[in-house]
Amino acid sequence: MTAPRTLYQKIWDAHVVEQRPDGTALIYIDRHLVHEVTSPQAFEGLRVAGRRVRRPDLTLAVADHNLPTTARVDAAGRRLPIADPASAGQLSALEANVAEFAVPYIEATAAEQGIVHVVGPEQGFTLPGTTVVCGDSHTAAHGAMGALAFGIGTSEVEHVLATQTLLLKPSKTMEIRVEGTLGFGVSPKDLILAIIGRLGAAGGTGYVLEYRGSTFRDMSIEGRLTVANMSIEAGARSGLFAPDEKTFAYLEGRRLAPQGAAWAEAVERWKALATDEGARFDASLSMNAADIAPTVTWGTSPEDVAPITGRIPDPESFADPAKQAAARKSLEYMGLTAGDALQDVTVEHIFIGSCTNSRIEDLRQAAEIVRGRKIDRRIKQALVVPGSGLVKRQAEAEGLDRIFTEAGFEWREPGCSMCLAMNPDKVPPRERCASTSNRNFVGRQGPGARTHLVSPAMAAAAAVTGRLADVRELVR
Amino acid sequence: MTPFTCVQGRAIPLGRQNVDTDVIIGAEHLKTIQRSGLGRYAFGTIRAEPGNLFDDPAYAGAPILIAGDNFGCGSSREHAAWALADMGIRVVIAPSFSDIFSGNAFKNGILTVVLPQGAVDRLLAVAAELPLTVDLETMTVTSPLQDRFAFELDPFRRECLLGGLDEIALTMASEAAIRAYELRTGT
Ligand code: SF4
Numbered sequence: 032m033t034a035p036r037t038l039y040q041k042i043w044d045a046h047v048v049e050q051r052p053d054g055t056a057l058i059y060i061d062r063h064l065v066h067e068v069t070s071p072q073a074f075e076g077l078r079v080a081g082r083r084v085r086r087p088d089l090t091l092a093v094a095d096h097n098l099p100t101t102a103r104v105d106a107a108g109r110r111l112p113i114a115d116p117a118s119a120g121q122l123s124a125l126e127a128n129v130a131e132f133a134v135p136y137i138e139a140t141a142a143e144q145g146i147v148h149v150v151g152p153e154q155g156f157t158l159p160g161t162t163v164v165c166g167d168s169h170t171a172a173h174g175a176m177g178a179l180a181f182g183i184g185t186s187e188v189e190h191v192l193a194t195q196t197l198l199l200k201p202s203k204t205m206e207i208r209v210e211g212t213l214g215f216g217v218s219p220k221d222l223i224l225a226i227i228g229r230l231g232a233a234g235g236t237g238y239v240l241e242y243r244g245s246t247f248r249d250m251s252i253e254g255r256l257t258v259a260n261m262s263i264e265a266g267a268r269s270g271l272f273a274p275d276e277k278t279f280a281y282l283e284g285r286r287l288a289p290q291g292a293a294w295a296e297a298v299e300r301w302k303a304l305a306t307d308e309g310a311r312f313d314a315s316l317s318m319n320a321a322d323i324a325p326t327v328t329w330g331t332s333p334e335d336v337a338p339i340t341g342r343i344p345d346p347e348s349f350a351d352p353a354k355q356a357a358a359r360k361s362l363e364y365m366g367l368t369a370g371d372a373l374q375d376v377t378v379e380h381i382f383i384g385s386c387t388n389s390r391i392e393d394l395r396q397a398a399e400i401v402r403g404r405k406i407d408r409r410i411k412q413a414l415v416v417p418g419s420g421l422v423k424r425q426a427e428a429e430g431l432d433r434i435f436t437e438a439g440f441e442w443r444e445p446g447c448s449m450c451l452a453m454n455p456d457k458v459p460p461r462e463r464c465a466s467t468s469n470r471n472f473v474g475r476q477g478p479g480a481r482t483h484l485v486s487p488a489m490a491a492a493a494a495v496t497g498r499l500a501d502v503r504e505l506v507r
Numbered sequence: 508m509t510p511f512t513c514v515q516g517r518a519i520p521l522g523r524q525n526v527d528t529d530v531i532i533g534a535e536h537l538k539t540i541q542r543s544g545l546g547r548y549a550f551g552t553i554r555a556e557p558g559n560l561f562d563d564p565a566y567a568g569a570p571i572l573i574a575g576d577n578f579g580c581g582s583s584r585e586h587a588a589w590a591l592a593d594m595g596i597r598v599v600i601a602p603s604f605s606d607i608f609s610g611n612a613f614k615n616g617i618l619t620v621v622l623p624q625g626a627v628d629r630l631l632a633v634a635a636e637l638p639l640t641v642d643l644e645t646m647t648v649t650s651p652l653q654d655r656f657a658f659e660l661d662p663f664r665r666e667c668l669l670g671g672l673d674e675i676a677l678t679m680a681s682e683a684a685i686r687a688y689e690l691r692t693g694t
Binding site (some may be wrong): 045048049051053055059061068069071072075077082089097115117118120121123124159166167168170182183184185186187189193194195196198200232233236265266268326332353354356357388394450451453470472473474475480 | 525581584661
C-alpha cells in the first residue's frame with residue numbers, strides 16, 4: 032500500500048520525467064497557453080538558437096492583453112486596425128510566430144477568442160490531472176479544474192516551447208478549508224479576498240493551495256475559477272480543487288476535451304485524483320463561510336481587505352512597522368482617510384471583467400443587481416467586458432447585454448481590458464474604480480488610478496449608487 | 508547568461524515591502540518584443556517621487572538592490588527581471604521573494620539573496636554610506652564594517668549562475684528521458 036497522497040502530490044508524481052539528486056525534477060508539461068505579451072522574446076530565443084517548438088499540439092495561443100475591446104471588424108466583416116503601433120506590433124509578432132512554429136491559434140476576431148484563462152477551460156484544453164502553464168501569473172485559475180497550473184516567466188515559456196518540460200522543485204502544500212454556506216449577497220470573490228486578507232500577500236509563497244471543505248464543494252465551476260485565479264495574490268503559484276461531477280459536467284463535450292470512449296476512461300482516471308484520506312498538508316488555514324461579508328480592498332495590495340460594513344483602517348493599528356509605512360503610503364495613493372466608512376467612498380469608474388470575474392455567472396450576478404436601474408450620475412465610465420466571445424454570445428442570448436446598456440454600461444468585446452493598463456481601457460489619474468479584477472497595485476489600471484477590488488454584484492451595486500455600497504441592501 | 512561570481516558596489520537601500528512587478532516595470536512598457544532597453548523605465552512610479560533613491564547620484568550604476576518582504580510579487584512578467592538587468596542590477600537582497608520573480612531573476616543572471624529581516628535592516632543602514640560585497644562562491648554578503656551574512660541557494664541555481672549555463676541546452680540533453688515519458692504515458 033502506498034502512503035496517502037494529496038491531489039498535488041499525485042499530479043506531481045505522474046509528471047516526473049527525471050528525478051535529480053538535488054531534489055529538483057524535470058516535470059512534463061501537458062498544456063501550454065501562449066499570449067502576445069510574454070511570448071515574443073521566447074520565440075525569438077528559439078529562432079536564434081535554431082530550435083523548434085517540440086509539441087505544437089500541446090500548445091494553444093490567443094491574444095488578449097493588448098486587444099482594444101471596441102469593435103474588431105467593420106460592417107463588412109473586415110478586420111479593423113489597432114491604433115497603438117506597439118500593441119499592433121505585439122499582435123502581429125504573435126501571428127507571425129504561430130505561423131512560423133505551427134502553433135494552434137485562436138484568431139483575434141474568432142468567437143472563441145477571449146482571455147487566455149477563460150479560454151483554456153472553456154475549450155476543454157485545461158483538463159483535470161494535467162500540468163498547465165502560461166506566461167501569466169493568473170494561470171493559477173486553471174487549478175479550479177483539478178489541473179496543476181502555474182504562471183511562468185518568458186525564459187520558462189521558451190524552455191517549455193523547446194522541451195515541453197520544466198525543471199522544478201516540489202512545493203509545500205497548504206489546505207484552505209472552508210465549511211458552510213456563503214451568506215446572502217456573498218460570492219466566491221468575497222471569500223477569496225477574505226482568504227488573502229488572512230494569509231497576507233506573501234502567506235502562500237512556496238505553497239500550492241488546495242481548497243477543501245463543503246463551501247468549495249458546493250461552489251460552481253465559475254466560482255472555483257475565481258477563487259483559484261487569485262491564489263497568486265496570496266503568493267501561491269497554484270491553487271487546486273479536486274475534480275468532481277461538476278468539473279466533469281462542465282467539460283463534457285467541450286471542443287478539445289476527450290470524446291466518446293476516451294471521455295469515459297478519462298473521467299474514471301480523474302475520479303482517483305482527489306486527495307487521499309489521511310494525506311498530510313504542510314500547513315492549513317480554516318475559515319467559516321458564514322463569517323464572510325461582502326469584501327472590498329482599501330489599499331494597494333490585495334491583502335488590504337475589509338468588510339464593506341467596515342472603515343478605512345488606521346495605519347497605526349498594524350503591529351508591524353513596515354506594514355504601517357505601507358498602509359500610510361497606500362492611503363495617500365488611494366486618497367483615503369483612516370476612519371472613514373467604506374460605504375462613503377465614491378467611485379467614478381466601474382469595471383466588470385478580467386480573468387477573475389468575466390464568466391457567464393459573474394455577468395448574471397451583476398445583471399441581477401443592475402436590472403431596471405440606472406448607473407449613478409457620478410459614474411464617468413462603466414464597462415462590462417465578457418471573458419470570451421462565447422461568454423459574450425451566451426450573455427446576449429440571455430439578454431444581459433441589454434440590461435447593462437439600458438442602465439448606462441458599455442458592452443465590449445472580450446479581452447483583458449481595464450484589468451491592466453496595456454490597451455486603451457484605463458482609469459485616469461486619481462480617479463477611483465470599483466473593479467472585479469484581481470490587482471489593486473499602484474498604477475495597475477492606469478498611472479495614478481485607484482482600484483477597489485470587489486465582486487461582480489458589488490461592482491454593480493457601486494455602479495447604481497456611485498459609491499462602494501453593500502450589495503445586500505440592493506438585492507430584491 | 509553572464510557567469511556570476513562576486514559583485515561589489517553600492518546597494519540601493521529601497522527597503523519597501525511588497526514591491527510588485529507592476530512597480531518594477533509598468534504595463535505600458537510590456538509592449539516591446541525585445542529583452543533590452545527597459546532599464547530606463549524601471550520603477551517609474553517611484554522615480555516620480557521627488558528625492559527618490561533611484562535618481563540619487565550616490566547610487567548611479569549600483570549593482571545591488573535591497574528591498575523588504577515579498578519582492579517581485581504579482582505579475583509573472585519577466586520584463587521586471589530584464590529591466591533590473593538592463594539598469595545594471597546583479598543582486599537583489601530581501602527577506603523574501605515571490606517564487607515566479609526569483610525564477611525569472613535567476614534566468615537572467617540576477618542573484619536573489621534571502622536574508623532575515625534583522626540582517627536586511629542592518630544592510631539597509633550600511634548601504635546608505637558604504638558599498639557591499641556579494642560573493643556566490645562563499646555565499647556571503649559582507650560590508651567594510653565587518654558585517655558578514657551567509658545565505659543559502661539552491662545548488663542547481665548556484666551552479667548555473669557560477670557557470671553561466673543555458674538551462675534549455677541542459678534539459679535538451681535529457682531528450683531520451685522526455686521521449687520515454689511520452690511513450691509511457693501516451694502523451
Ligand atoms: S485579465 Fe488581467 S489578470 Fe487576467 S490575464 Fe488579463 S491582464 Fe492578466
